[in-house]
Amino acid sequence: MDKVSKSVIERYIKEACEMATISVYKNSGPFGCIITDMNFKEITRGHNMVSLNKDPTAHAEIVTIRKACEILDNHELSDCILFSSCEPCPMCLSAIYWSKIKYVYYANTRDDAKIFGFDDSFIYEEVNKDIKNRSIKMKKIYSSNALDSFVMWYNKDDKKIEWTPTVDL
Amino acid sequence: MDKVSKSVIERYIKEACEMATISVYKNSGPFGCIITDMNFKEITRGHNMVSLNKDPTAHAEIVTIRKACEILDNHELSDCILFSSCEPCPMCLSAIYWSKIKYVYYANTRDDAKIFGFDDSFIYEEVNKDIKNRSIKMKKIYSSNALDSFVMWYNKDDKKIEWTPTVDL
Numbered sequence: 001m002d003k004v005s006k007s008v009i010e011r012y013i014k015e016a017c018e019m020a021t022i023s024v025y026k027n028s029g030p031f032g033c034i035i036t037d038m039n040f041k042e043i044t045r046g047h048n049m050v051s052l053n054k055d056p057t058a059h060a061e062i063v064t065i066r067k068a069c070e071i072l073d074n075h076e077l078s079d080c081i082l083f084s085s086c087e088p089c090p091m092c093l094s095a096i097y098w099s100k101i102k103y104v105y106y107a108n109t110r111d112d113a114k115i116f117g118f119d120d121s122f123i124y125e126e127v128n129k130d131i132k133n134r135s136i137k138m139k140k141i142y143s144s145n146a147l148d149s150f151v152m153w154y155n156k157d158d159k160k161i162e163w164t165p166t167v168d169l
Numbered sequence: 170m171d172k173v174s175k176s177v178i179e180r181y182i183k184e185a186c187e188m189a190t191i192s193v194y195k196n197s198g199p200f201g202c203i204i205t206d207m208n209f210k211e212i213t214r215g216h217n218m219v220s221l222n223k224d225p226t227a228h229a230e231i232v233t234i235r236k237a238c239e240i241l242d243n244h245e246l247s248d249c250i251l252f253s254s255c256e257p258c259p260m261c262l263s264a265i266y267w268s269k270i271k272y273v274y275y276a277n278t279r280d281d282a283k284i285f286g287f288d289d290s291f292i293y294e295e296v297n298k299d300i301k302n303r304s305i306k307m308k309k310i311y312s313s314n315a316l317d318s319f320v321m322w323y324n325k326d327d328k329k330i331e332w333t334p335t336v337d338l
Contacts, residue, residue, distance in 0.1 A: 009310055010310060010311075010312065013310040013312045013315075014312045014313075014314060017312050017314045017315050017317065017318065018314065020317075020318035020319075021314075021317050021318040021321060023318065024318050024321045024322045024325070027327070029322070030318035030319050030321065030322040031318075032318070050244055051244060053244075054238055054239070054242060054243060054244040055235055055238055055239075055244060056234065056238065056244045056245065056246075056264065056267040056268040056269075057226065057231050057234060057235060057264050057267070057268075062226050065225065065226060066224055066226060069223050069224055069225065070223070070224075073223060074223060075219055075220060075222075075223040075224060075225045076225065077225075085315070085318065087300075087307075087309075089263065089267075090259055090260075090262075090263040090296050091259075091260050091263030091264050091267060093259075093295075093296055094258065094259040094260030094263065094292050094296060095225065095226050095260050096305065097291075097292045097295060097305070098225040098226070098258075098260060098292070099225040099226075100225075101305065102305050102306060103305065103306045104305060104306065104307045104308075105307075105308050105309075105310050106307070106308075106309055106310070107309070107310060107311075107312045107315035108315050108316065108319070109309060112315070112316065112319070113319070115319075116319040116320075116322065116323050117323075118319075122266075123263050123266045123267070124296070124297075126262075126266060127259050127262055127263060127293070127296055127297070128293075128296070128297045131256075136265065136266070136270070136271050136272065136273060137271060137272045137273065138256075138273045138274075138275070139273075139274050139275075140256070140274075140275055140276070140278060141178055141179060141182040141274050141275070141276060142179075142276075143179065143182045143183045143186050143276045144183075145183060145186045145187065145190070146182075146186050146254070146276035146277050146281070147277065147281065148186065148189075148190050149186065149189035149190040149192065149193050149199035149200075149201070149254065150189075150199050150277070150281070150282070150284075150285040150287075151285075152190060152193045152199065153193045153198070153199040153285065154285050154286075156193070158196070
């Protein structure tokens with residue numbers, strides 16, 4: 001990392017943390033996020049909106065990824081950098097993979113957040129467990145039409161490969 | 170599980186799979202979801218909207234969780250059941266934990282989906298890795314204001330504990 005990049009990254013991280021403070025002022029959770037292109041040009045910024053929007057998926061990173069996709073009119077952010085005030089939770093980390101963002105900078109670790117009661121280690125552990133050992137009850141149910149949509153999708157000539165994981169990393 | 174519940178669950182799973190087929194007809198991914206209350210009364214249903222909305226977070230479960238929260242005017246779905254055409258990816262599974270849904274029924278497994286190219290095992294593996302071993306580059310950056318928002322939040326009298334993990338399970 002050269003000196004100029006280091007300075008720009010530090011500035012965006014500071015501003016992501018300021019977004020987290022703005023979020024608290026607005027009576028939402030203390031998390032902020034900024035997404036830039038690979039030249040460090042800002043695309044958009046956002047903060048936690050869970051209680052404001054009554055949406056459990058509206059973490060700062062998800063909010064900002066959705067805004068950036070809307071601005072770029074693309075469901076992929078391959079050429080983007082994400083700056084977050086805090087290490088992403090498993091939901092946001094997975095969303096980062098689906099969006100194909102490849103660079104993530106953050107200020108606080110999940111252990112810093114835990115001190116203040118924001119503990120997502122439980123979810124990190126659960127995601128890694130076998131289905132039968134998870135605290136939520138998950139059960140596979142047989143359905144004769146289960147594979148219909150997959151087969152129909154597979155046979156489409158114009159199918160959109162929206163779901164490709166980030167195998168090109 | 171009694172016979173009546175089994176029959177209702179099977180019906181909802183079949184309908185979630187039909188939602189997945191509807192999604193393909195609309196040129197989106199083959200995934201559908203239904204959320205009901207604990208008495209199996211439907212709250213809402215949805216399907217994958219990734220390519221339609223150009224939103225990488227718009228998986229069927231996330232779309233339907235967001236709709237259900239809007240309908241119930243609550244960021245928690247503690248007393249809800251989620252039916253999905255397919256086992257949730259790590260992003261959706263984490264969203265299910267954040268939403269506090271405790272019962273999940275699904276038709277296809279992640280291995281069924283993988284046969285048709287929908288492979289999220291890569292993300293399951295990545296979430297479980299140490300940061301330094303992940304394929305995306307993640308780096309903690311020091312910022313003097315990093316903890317400001319946490320401290321401000323912690324000192325609020327009217328703070329909303331939106332973030333509490335599902336410790337009551």
